[in-house]
Structures are given as structure tokens and as C-alpha cells.
Amino acid sequence: MKVLVTAKRVVDYNVNIRVLNDNSGVDLNNVKMSVNPFDEIAIEEAVRLREADKVEEVIVVSVGASACQEQIRTALALGADRGILVETEEDMQPLAVAKLLNAIVDKEKPELIILGKQAIDGDNSQTGQMLAALAGIAQATFASQIELKDEVATVTREIDGGLETISVKLPAVITTDLRLNEPRYASLPNIMKAKKKPIDIFTPTDLGINVEPRVKTLKVEPPAERQAGIIVETVEELVDKLRNDVKVIP
């Protein structure tokens, strides 16, 4: 059995995001980039399945500029077997990514596709769902537990107010939630081995997919700045502020 996982290149979680002066987007100049943390969880899950002999091969896909190879190498160091880069300079949106992934699914015929439930840059949470629809296969989103048995995946989903357990027939798309696992660290011996693992490169044209953006960004603005808190000296002052300034008590 083959598993396909994704490794999106995103602005590192710990970077202080700065909006460009012309409000056209986010400043990506000299900014640290990393694997989308939800994809890291997807990669870890796939590697664990292979270590448990439930699957034979883990293929990692990234879509974007040539630099995405760094994120593929990270995934290979974490245990994926080979990589595929769909190289494009175009601004990629969920539908286009889902179509490209669907084309890769057609080529590779994986029984399982594991993606992050969303990427921390766009926060769209659309690609996995769209891919399942395009491929005409089952989907199990926001997974916090996955069990594979006899061509069926039993998936516990994190839903509002609790957990839901469903079973889906393979092939299927699963998207990962935070509690699914804790990704391992990349070891240096594995980073060196990863250098020898193959990465195939395609363009959207090779796959016959039009990736022209459908959504136009009009304006990007930083969130409103929070006002600094104040320290009050006495309980009386606190009550006075709550009553007269904030007006939360009568």
C-alpha cells in the first residue's frame, strides 16, 4: 500500500508576520520558511504506518517554487521514501492545489492520502476536502486517531463538542488535527540518507492542470493592535474602572 502526504512550504510559525507597506500581501523577504505544522503531523502518521508495516511506501508532495525542495527534504529525512515537486511560481490556491494533487493521485494510485487539515498561512482548510471530491473517494477530516484494517480506515475526528469515530473505505483522504501524534525530530544520519532519496519534478502543464488563480486578493491588513493593559493600585480603583470605564458591572 502506498501513502501520499503533503509538505507545504509556509512562513515559520514563530516568525513575526509583517504586512507589506502597499497592503498587497505578507513580507516574505528573508523570512524563515518551514513545513506546515499540520503536514508535519501527516508525514509522521504516514511514517508510523510504514514502520508498523501497514504500508509499503510514503510519497511526499509539495507544490510551489523550487525552494519547496527544502520541505520535501525535511519530509524525506523524517522517513518519507521519495518526493514529488510540482514546480510553479504561480500564487497557488486550494482548488488548483487539489487539482494538481488529484493528477498525482491518478499517476501514483495511493490507497491513502494524508494532508494537514489546513496550512497555517492561508488557514483555508479546503484542499483535502476538494481533493476527495475531485478524486471521487472518501474523506475523514480533522483526524486525531487513525486505524487501518482490511481496506478500511477507522478515524476519530475532532468535532465541535467532542469526538466522532467514522470508518471510511480506502482509498481515502484523511486530514490531520493537532492531537493525532507528536512529530519526531529529523536526525542527522537520516538527513544524510534523505539526500540520496529521489525527487521527481513536474510542472502544472506536465500534469495538464490550469492553475491560474480564481480568487483575487484586494488588500491585506495586520490585525488591530491591542492596547496595553494597566496595573491598578487598589481594589477600589479596579472596581471603579470596571464600573465607569469598561462598564461591565453595574
Added chain:
Amino acid sequence: MISESVLDKIRNISGEVHTDNSTCQTHGLDWTRFYKPNPSAVVFPRTTQEVGAIVKLANEYNFGLVPSGGRTGLSGGAVAINKELVVSFDKMNKILEFDAVDCSVRVEAGVVTRTLQEYARNKGLYYPVDFASSGSSQLGGNIATNAGGIKVLRYGLTRDWISGLKVVTGRGDILELNHGLIKNATGYDLRHLYIGSEGTLGFVTEASVQLTTDPGSLSVVLLAVPKMTDVVAVLRAFREQTSLTAFEFFSDVALQYVIEHMDLSVPFSKRSDYYVLVECIEDDDAITNVFMDCTDSGWVVDGIVSQSGQQNKDFWRYRENISEAITPFTPYKNDISVRVSKVPEFLAAIQDKVMSQYPDFEIVWFGHIGDGNLHLNILKPISWDLDRFKQRCEKVSESILGVVSSFRGSISAEHGVGLLKRDQLRYTRSEIEIATMQALKKVFDPNDVMNPGKLL
């Protein structure tokens, strides 16, 4: 003891004087846990003038003053045990002025280190002095102890970043030293005398701090090193082939405490007796090359590399949280240093002493190997009371410090001397040196009101 009428005079200078037990207990103590705080009162001045007036009053009525900053000191430098007046800089926490051309910022002594680091980042710059306690420690305390920390290897000590100081001397005079100048060849640089003086010559109230450019993306590497004596060889290899910003080491005992108490994941499948944390400018090829050299030589058996900013932080936690993780065990801390080239020989000699003299104690090693600085922590057995433990540690320390002395090392690399190490000063400083320091103190503080009993 400070009489009520004198306390009133202090209140006239600075509105905020606290005599309640809880403020006295918190502000009369630093992180050192061997003393019982016993101050008369705690005052929170807001200006240099107020500090000056308080010092004059201390001279007039003959009471001692103890400075209090972020209270993260580990040698009892900011502990008030003799009814002194504690002078807290908590309310002097303003960033006063920034100059983009000078790349410098003028701050009050009570500004917290991390606040300054974040301020610098927002200006597109970088304040590189950093340590585990940077979220609490204040600039004034950093200056008074010439604080070092985890980036000394590349960026030096607090001393290297201070271009000007405003201080109140033990006479109550206000001195402005060096005025933020880079070049100033006009005789004795009193600024540097105050840096590291532990409040015994006077109190720092303001500082001009230099900032630098951000080093860019950094990688953090964690290595499993079975033999302590190979650590310096690993340092050399990384120094030659990468652009290092930090090189730290810790023992497996330290790691186990951190994992247990800080709820961190286990970094390696196989344990090793020692570990090294390397931070360097991001360069994957260089890192894998040095790693191969180190494994080929048998110095290193495993290694992991951070793949994200979050992992950078997580890896650092293995090293930075050690102090906090072992705090419940009242560690007796030896903070010692030698020339980097002497480290392997020194480590072997110390290890030898420790093994023979502390067989019943648990030892936690960690340190800034790149700076020749080792932290040797002895944990208190739970059944021992504090006095017995401290006495025993002091006794064994003498033989450790004898080794330090024979290597011409320092008995306090970065924690200062304070109360805790005062009687050990002679292991690092000669008799004549100590006498000269005492004479200098007399010049600035003739009545011994500034942090009395500390350092000398």
C-alpha cells in the same frame, strides 16, 4: 534597623516604601535559596535623583542599601539579610531613547532583558545578550553582574554592549559615564569599573546599550556525545566549519530532569552520557559535513537538527530549562571557568574530585563549553537539612576550587560573588588584588552603605 522617623524621610523622597512582610520577603531575596531575607523596608524609586537622595540618607543615618532588580541572581548578590533598605528598580523600567544611527538605546535600570530584546527586534535590530532568565532579569542587574549567558561565544558579555552609564555612587553623587561614545580615550573608564561591581560601588540607574543586526536564520543541533572529554574536539570542528552562535553542553542526568519536570519529548532513542547543543547560522551542508567528521572520529554517536523556529525553541529548552528543573532540589551551584583550551584537562580533574568526594550526591553538569564555563550542580538529598547540606558542599567546594585555582580559572564565571562566593574570592583573586578592590570601594563608598557584605 531603620527607625520609623528615617522611614518617613525615605517616604518623603520616594512615595513608595513598603514594609509589609510579603514585599520584604520577595524583594529581599534573589534566586539563591540559602538565605532568609530580612530587610527593613523596600523602596521603589522612580528617578535617579530619588536614588541619589536615598543614598545620601543612608550615609547620614548609617544603614545599608541592597539593590533589587529581576532577582534572578544565583550568588546572593541581591539578598538583604541585615535589616537593610532594599532599593527596587521595578518602577524604573522605561526605554528612554532610541537612535537608529548610533544603533543604541538608552534605558532605565529596571527594563527587563526580554523587553529590550523585543524592542530591538521591532526596530529591525538585535540585542544579543541572552540567558534562561531573560524574561525576568533586568538590565541594571545584568550590568552589575556583567551577565554572560548563551550567546557569549559570538557576542561577548553585557560589558561589550554598554556604551554609557548613569550611576549613583556610594556618596550619593550622580555620575554620567562615557555618554554612549564608541571612542573615548580620556583616562580611567569608570563605566567598566561599575560593570560587574555587584552594587558595591554604587547603583546603576540608566544605561546606553548598543544593538546589532539580526544574525538571520539559525539552526539548532543536538548531539549525543558519550565522552565528556570529546566535547572540546566537537567544539573545534563546528567552529572551523560553521558560523557558531552558541555551544552548550549538559549531562544525561540534567536531560532526564528536564524531560521529567518540563514534560518534553525524549530527543534520542539511545541515551548518551553527555549532549551538546550547537547553534549556528543555517547551513545544512556544513552541518552534515561536520557531523560526519565527528561521527567518523567517534566523538558523536547521534544528532538531530531543528527544522523550524518552533524546534529551535524546543531544542533550547533541553538546555535552558535545566536550572529551573533542578531548583526543587536546592542545588549547590559551582559556576566555574577556565581557558577553553584547558577544558578537557580541567573537566577530567574536576570529575575525578567529584567522583571521590561526592559519591553520595547527585551531580548535574551543564555549561557554556564554548566560553570555558561549566556549571556543576550538586543536588540536595531530600533527607538532608539545608544547613548540613550547605556545610558539606562548602567543604567539598574547597577542593574543587583548589583545582580551579591551579588552572588559574575563575570561581564565579558569570554568577557573580555576592554573599555566596565572597569567602572563596581568594581562589581567583590575589591578596593584593582584593586589597586594591577594597581600597577602590572606599573611594566610591566610604561608609560601606552600598550592598554591604557582598563581594568583598
